[in-house]
Amino acid sequence: MALETISEARSHGGTQGVYRHSSTATGTPMTFAVFVPDHTPGTRLPVLWFLSGLTCTHANVMEKGEYRHACAKHGIIFIAPDTSPRGDEVPDEEASDFGKGAGFYVDATQEPWSRHYRMRSYIEDELPGIIAAHFPVNEQRQGITGHSMGGHGALTIALRNPGRFRSVGALAPIASPLRCPWGENALGGYLGLDRQAWRAYDATALIEDGARLPELLVDQGTADSFLAEQLKPHLLDEACRAANIPATIRLHEGYDHSYFFISTIMADHVAWHAQGLR
Amino acid sequence: MALETISEARSHGGTQGVYRHSSTATGTPMTFAVFVPDHTPGTRLPVLWFLSGLTCTHANVMEKGEYRHACAKHGIIFIAPDTSPRGDEVPDEEASDFGKGAGFYVDATQEPWSRHYRMRSYIEDELPGIIAAHFPVNEQRQGITGHSMGGHGALTIALRNPGRFRSVGALAPIASPLRCPWGENALGGYLGLDRQAWRAYDATALIEDGARLPELLVDQGTADSFLAEQLKPHLLDEACRAANIPATIRLHEGYDHSYFFISTIMADHVAWHAQGLR
Numbered sequence: 001m002a003l004e005t006i007s008e009a010r011s012h013g014g015t016q017g018v019y020r021h022s023s024t025a026t027g028t029p030m031t032f033a034v035f036v037p038d039h040t041p042g043t044r045l046p047v048l049w050f051l052s053g054l055t056c057t058h059a060n061v062m063e064k065g066e067y068r069h070a071c072a073k074h075g076i077i078f079i080a081p082d083t084s085p086r087g088d089e090v091p092d093e094e095a096s097d098f099g100k101g102a103g104f105y106v107d108a109t110q111e112p113w114s115r116h117y118r119m120r121s122y123i124e125d126e127l128p129g130i131i132a133a134h135f136p137v138n139e140q141r142q143g144i145t146g147h148s149m150g151g152h153g154a155l156t157i158a159l160r161n162p163g164r165f166r167s168v169g170a171l172a173p174i175a176s177p178l179r180c181p182w183g184e185n186a187l188g189g190y191l192g193l194d195r196q197a198w199r200a201y202d203a204t205a206l207i208e209d210g211a212r213l214p215e216l217l218v219d220q221g222t223a224d225s226f227l228a229e230q231l232k233p234h235l236l237d238e239a240c241r242a243a244n245i246p247a248t249i250r251l252h253e254g255y256d257h258s259y260f261f262i263s264t265i266m267a268d269h270v271a272w273h274a275q276g277l278r
Numbered sequence: 279m280a281l282e283t284i285s286e287a288r289s290h291g292g293t294q295g296v297y298r299h300s301s302t303a304t305g306t307p308m309t310f311a312v313f314v315p316d317h318t319p320g321t322r323l324p325v326l327w328f329l330s331g332l333t334c335t336h337a338n339v340m341e342k343g344e345y346r347h348a349c350a351k352h353g354i355i356f357i358a359p360d361t362s363p364r365g366d367e368v369p370d371e372e373a374s375d376f377g378k379g380a381g382f383y384v385d386a387t388q389e390p391w392s393r394h395y396r397m398r399s400y401i402e403d404e405l406p407g408i409i410a411a412h413f414p415v416n417e418q419r420q421g422i423t424g425h426s427m428g429g430h431g432a433l434t435i436a437l438r439n440p441g442r443f444r445s446v447g448a449l450a451p452i453a454s455p456l457r458c459p460w461g462e463n464a465l466g467g468y469l470g471l472d473r474q475a476w477r478a479y480d481a482t483a484l485i486e487d488g489a490r491l492p493e494l495l496v497d498q499g500t501a502d503s504f505l506a507e508q509l510k511p512h513l514l515d516e517a518c519r520a521a522n523i524p525a526t527i528r529l530h531e532g533y534d535h536s537y538f539f540i541s542t543i544m545a546d547h548v549a550w551h552a553q554g555l556r
Contacts (some may be wrong), residue, residue, distance in 0.1 A: 008532050009538040011541065011542050012534045012541070063342050255288050255289075256288070258504045260287040260289035260294055263289075263346070264346075267347075
C-alpha cells in the first residue's frame with residue numbers, strides 16, 4: 001500500500017494532493033486526488049467521495065469543481081478517484097463511451113475487459129483501505145456523490161453497502177443504465193448479454209429489488225442535453241417514491257451537463273452532505 | 279466586428295461565453311471568454327479584465343479561476359482574453375517561454391514577431407471596442423488584473439492609460455521584465471536589444487519614469503517557486519513607495535504560483551475590485 005505523492009499544493013485553507021498507487025483490483029497504477037482541510041492534528045474528518053463522469057480523470061473535478069472552499073468551511077475531506085484503469089496494456093474502445101475513462105464502476109466479467117476493468121472492487125473495497133491508512137478520515141462519517149456516470153456509481157455503491165454512507169447524493173446521474181444507450185453499451189460490453197446481471201449496477205433496479213437509502217439528493221440542470229435520453233431522473237424518482245426513500249430532485253433552470261453547472265451547485269451540494277455528516 | 283459564439287453556458291447565476299473574432303491587430307482569429315452576470319435588461323455593468331499568464335489561453339482562468347460566484351455577487355462582467363496570436367502562420371519558439379501563449383502584452387518590433395505579436399494593440403485598443411459593441415459594459419467602470427505575465431500586462435496597460443481603470447490589481451505578477459529571465463528573453467526577442475524600448479513594458483520602470491496609479495493590490499503566495507528569480511514584487515513595492523502610490527502587497531503563506539492559489543484568493547481579489555468599481 002505504498003502511496004506516491006504526485007503533487008501537493010495549498011488551496012482554500014487546505015492541501016490539494018494527487019497520489020498514485022499500484023492497484024491490486026485493476027492490476028494497474030491508479031491515480032486519485034484528495035483535498036484535506038487544515039485541522040487540529042489528531043482529529044479525524046468526515047469524507048465526501050466524488051465519482052466522476054465519462055471521459056474524466058481525477059483532475060476534472062479537482063480543476064473545475066469548485067469544492068475546496070465549501071469543504072474547508074465544513075471540514076470535509078474530498079476524494080476524487082479516476083474513472084477507469086489506464087495504461088498501454090488496458091484494452092480500450094476509443095470510438096465509444098466505453099473503455100478508458102468509462103469504467104462505469106463495475107467489475108467486468110467479459111473478455112478482454114475482465115482483467116483490468118474492476119472499478120467496483122477498486123472503489124468499494126481497495127481504495128477505502130488506502131484512504132484510511134494515509135489520510136485522517138473518520139470512517140464512520142462518509143458521504144458519496146458523483147456526476148453523470150459517477151452519479152450512477154455513487155448511487156449503486158451506496159445501495160449495495162447499506163450503512164456505509166451517511167449522505168448520498170448525485171449530480172445529473174445516470175438513473176438507470178438498463179434503460180439508456182450509454183448504459184446498454186457499457187454494461188453489455190463489460191457484463192455480457194444477461195441483463196439480470198446488470199441489475200446490481202443500476203440504481204433504479206437495485207431499489208426495485210429492495211435496496212434502500214436513508215435519503216437522497218439529486219441536482220439536475222434542465223438544459224442538460226443528456227437529460228431525456230441518457231439520465232432519466234424520473235425513473236429514480238419513481239423508484240424512490242415506490243420504496244418510500246425520501247428523495248429530493250432539485251431542478252436548476254437553464255443549466256447544462258458541464259462543470260459550469262457542477263461548479264455552480266457544488267457549495268450547496270457539499271453543505272447538504274455536511275449536514276448529514278455532522 | 280462580427281463575433282462568433284463558440285459556446286455559452288449558464289453558470290453561477292450568469293452566462294459564461296467563449297467568442298471568436300478576426301483581429302485586425304494580430305491578423306489572426308482571436309478567442310476570448312466573457313462572464314455576464316444576470317442583470318436588469320438595459321443596465322450596464324462594471325467590467326474586470328483578467329490577463330492570463332505564460333502558456334495560458336482564455337480557458338485556464340475560465341475553468342480553474344473560480345471567479346463566477348464573486349462576479350455574480352458583485353454584478354461584474356469578467357473578460358479573459360488569450361495571451362498571444364495563434365495559428366499555423368504565427369511564428370513560435372516551442373522550447374522557450376516565448377511565442378505562442380507568451381505574447382507578453384507587447385507590440386513586437388522585431389522580425390518575425392512584428393507581423394502578428396501585437397497584443398498591446400489588441401488588448402489596449404481593439405478588444406475594448408469589440409467588448410463595448412457586444413456586451414452590456416459600463417466603460418466608465420473598468421478594473422484590470424492578471425496573473426504572472428498577465429499581472430505584468432495588467433499593470434503596464436493601466437500605467438500607460440491613466441484614468442481608464444478605476445481598480446488595478448495583480449496576482450503574482452512579473453514586477454519588472456527588465457530584471458528577470460522571462461522578461462529579458464521575451465522583450466529581447468519581441469523588441470530587440472535596445473533596453474530603453476522595453477521600459478514602456480515594465481511596470482516598475484513605468485512608475486520610475488513618472489506613470490501613476492490611484493492604488494494597487496497585489497496578491498502573492500510565499501511558496502511561489504518563481505518569486506525570487508522572476509516575479510520580484512519588492513521592486514514594485516519600492517517603486518510604488520518612491521512614487522507615493524498606495525500599494526498593498528498581500529502575502530499568502532504557503533501558496534504557490536498555480537490556480538490552486540489563484541482560485542483561493544479570487545473572491546477576495548474580486549471583492550476589492552468591486553469596491554473600486556462601485
